Amino acid sequence: MAELPEHRPGIVECRMMVLLALDRLGASSNLTLISFFFETELVSYFELQTALHDLKESGEVVSHRLPADELFDISPKGRKTLSMFEGRIVQSMRTALVDAVPSFLARVRQQAELPARIDRDSGRAYRVSMQVVEQGAPLMALEISLPTRDLAQRFADAWPLSARALYDHIIHILSREGPA
Helix, strand or coil, rough: CCCCCCCCCCCCHHHHHHHHHHHHHHEEEEEHHHHHHHHHHHCCCHHHHHHHHHHHHHHEEEEECCCCCEEEEEEEHHHHHHHHHHHHCCHHHHHHHHHHHHHHHHHHHHHHHHCCCEEEECCCCCCEEEEEEEHHHHHHEEEEEEEEEHHHHHHHHHHHHHHHHHHHHHHHHHHCCCCC
């Protein structure tokens, strides 16, 4: 039996998926949209960039320059277009997009509030820079030098699960009166 070809969205469907993503994700940078569509595998990089350009040109998406990026948001005209043509998105693709939004937003929020970055210092060590950020302001920053990339990656991966407890413990220890 012959295999059915995978459904590839057409131009209109790509545009509608980008509008739907912006509607559900809220204002998003180009990098955020690239990450979202890469994870969901619904729209390719080139289809995304073409759709964003076309939607911006038609006024259905507005954009603002950011340092090294661009922030996109759906316009009132884009919302009207989406309400009229959302049905052009294949139901399975629409469902996949809508279902992917909550976990993607949770990850993006966690990465903003608990960032961890690995750099290689001038020697042979790896430096893990970790932060606890609240309302855009760093509450705590921690840098640890480690001998291997694997160990540095373990620390960076463990940071989101351990950061709040470490922060609370440090605050508790340092705020005590008298010798520790």
